[in-house]
Amino acid sequence: MPKESGVSVSVIKRLPRYRRFLGDLLTNGVHRISSGELATKMGLTSSQIRQDFNCFGGFGQQGYGYNVEALYHEIGRILGLSNNIPAILIGCGNLGRAVASHINFNERGFHLLGIFDSNPAIIGRSINGYPIMHIDTVTEFCKEKRPRMAILCLPNQEARKLAQPLIDLGITAFWNFSHFDIKMMQNPNIVVENVHLSDSLMTLSYMVNEQKNKKIK
Amino acid sequence: MPKESGVSVSVIKRLPRYRRFLGDLLTNGVHRISSGELATKMGLTSSQIRQDFNCFGGFGQQGYGYNVEALYHEIGRILGLSNNIPAILIGCGNLGRAVASHINFNERGFHLLGIFDSNPAIIGRSINGYPIMHIDTVTEFCKEKRPRMAILCLPNQEARKLAQPLIDLGITAFWNFSHFDIKMMQNPNIVVENVHLSDSLMTLSYMVNEQKNKKIK
DNA sequence: TAGATTGTTAATCGATTAACAATC
DNA sequence: TAGATTGTTAATCGATTAACAATC
Numbered sequence: 001m002p003k004e005s006g007v008s009v010s011v012i013k014r015l016p017r018y019r020r021f022l023g024d025l026l027t028n029g030v031h032r033i034s035s036g037e038l039a040t041k042m043g044l045t046s047s048q049i050r051q052d053f054n055c056f057g058g059f060g061q062q063g064y065g066y067n068v069e070a071l072y073h074e075i076g077r078i079l080g081l082s083n084n085i086p087a088i089l090i091g092c093g094n095l096g097r098a099v100a101s102h103i104n105f106n107e108r109g110f111h112l113l114g115i116f117d118s119n120p121a122i123i124g125r126s127i128n129g130y131p132i133m134h135i136d137t138v139t140e141f142c143k144e145k146r147p148r149m150a151i152l153c154l155p156n157q158e159a160r161k162l163a164q165p166l167i168d169l170g171i172t173a174f175w176n177f178s179h180f181d182i183k184m185m186q187n188p189n190i191v192v193e194n195v196h197l198s199d200s201l202m203t204l205s206y207m208v209n210e211q212k213n214k215k216i217k
Numbered sequence: 218m219p220k221e222s223g224v225s226v227s228v229i230k231r232l233p234r235y236r237r238f239l240g241d242l243l244t245n246g247v248h249r250i251s252s253g254e255l256a257t258k259m260g261l262t263s264s265q266i267r268q269d270f271n272c273f274g275g276f277g278q279q280g281y282g283y284n285v286e287a288l289y290h291e292i293g294r295i296l297g298l299s300n301n302i303p304a305i306l307i308g309c310g311n312l313g314r315a316v317a318s319h320i321n322f323n324e325r326g327f328h329l330l331g332i333f334d335s336n337p338a339i340i341g342r343s344i345n346g347y348p349i350m351h352i353d354t355v356t357e358f359c360k361e362k363r364p365r366m367a368i369l370c371l372p373n374q375e376a377r378k379l380a381q382p383l384i385d386l387g388i389t390a391f392w393n394f395s396h397f398d399i400k401m402m403q404n405p406n407i408v409v410e411n412v413h414l415s416d417s418l419m420t421l422s423y424m425v426n427e428q429k430n431k432k433i434k
Numbered sequence: 435t436a437g438a439t440t441g442t443t444a445a446t447c448g449a450t451t452a453a454c455a456a457t458c
Numbered sequence: 459t460a461g462a463t464t465g466t467t468a469a470t471c472g473a474t475t476a477a478c479a480a481t482c
Binding site for chain 1: 229230232233234236237259260295296297298300302310311312314315316318319320321322325326327365366389390392396398400406408410412413414415416417418419420421422423424425426427428
Binding site: 008010011045046047048051061062063064 | 448449450451452453456457458
């Protein structure tokens with residue numbers, strides 16, 4: 001049934017938002033919805049919604065619409081949210097701590113095994129139940145526990161140094177909060193999702209300026 | 218000279234990354250670069266680079282290429298990075314604290330005035346020099362200090378409650394870390410930049426799954 | 435001047451929207 | 459059956475890439 005191969009990244013990036021809206025509907029006791037209604041709610045076109053859902057095989061029904069609960073779970077399945085991919089977090093500064101305590105990894109397809117940092121003062125402590133270990137022990141740890149994903153909450157230079165060694169230790173996916181462009185590295189099998197907060201803020205800066213210009217005009 | 222109006226958001230979103238690479242070149246003492254060289258470095262096409270830069274009026278020179286320093290500063294100017302837009306941060310949980318201490322607002326076009334939260338235990342303290350004030354005083358504060366941008370590090374429901382009152386108080390831009398979709402609100406003059414960390418992680422979850430499927434295939 | 439590389443126009447590619455026949 | 463709404467094909471729109479004349 002599922003024909004998931006080769007679905008474009010634009011579609012994938014919309015799935016979490018669809019799921020969010022469907023979750024809200026579910027909470028409000030809505031059991032069916034048409035692409036038209038959902039489109040209005042989400043500020044999209046009904047065409048786009050039908051096209052998007054059909055990338056994965058039709059789970060609507062003509063004349064009826066979509067079953068909210070089925071669709072919600074289907075999207076979760078497509079995203080692999082019940083897939084406990086073992087992960088490690090590297091860098092326990094402000095950002096690393098926030099990510100460790102703020103994100104619900106288990107509900108997003110991952111299982112966080114632990115946190116690594118070089119600051120001796122915090123080794124042995126834990127955050128949100130995740131133990132903080134010394135970065136020097138990460139090699140040993142990876143050989144034993146085989147994490148597949150690494151979260152990089154490190155400065156540029158340190159991320160640059162660590163990326164290749166981590167790949168050599170079996171890491172195949174990065175959630176990258178550093179400014180180092182991992183994608184530029186040789187290995188094409190590595191998947192990377194970047195969160196460049198500063199870039200995001202600069203984009204906002206541009207938009208605020210545009211806003212001003214419009215007012216003047 | 219600048220013809221910045223109506224530049225597409227795809228182009229704008231690439232500007233911070235260009236600036237980052239140009240900054241690196243500058244650090245390494247490189248003074249000129251051709252679109253071809255930069256394309257190789259960044260994994261883009263030289264065509265795209267020339268198209269992008271030309272959205273803002275040609276600052277290259279035929280037969281020579283681009284002056285790295287001039288281009289770096291030009292991009293900063295386009296993004297409005299020296300524009301101290303007054304901003305407030307709302308929600309001083311893990312994420313809010315990380316944003317307040319991790320982001321260099323001054324170098325990104327903003328000036329953070331202070332932080333608001335409802336937890337009495339932390340009111341009066343400060344983070345990274347920014348005072349923490351009670352959320353009940355935000356109305357008064359906005360009337361006096363006139364911030365234009367608000368950073369929302371709040372749960373869904375609280376963000377939903379606060380968005381419209383903040384707009385009424387003169388906020389015209391949001392850096393939104395909550396899951397509430399501010400864009401869905403009536404006012405078209407409001408600009409919003411969303412940082413949906415959970416969505417980002419779910420996208421990564423999907424990609425890791427695809428990775429597996431490919432190996433099996 | 436000759437070589438290099440831009441700025442810009444044209445061609446291609448992909449993503450979004452519109453239209454409508456299929457069908458519940 | 460009639461009405462509604464999907465799934466899917468075709469049309470449009472926008473973004474990326476290719477090509478090349480302009481020019482430093």
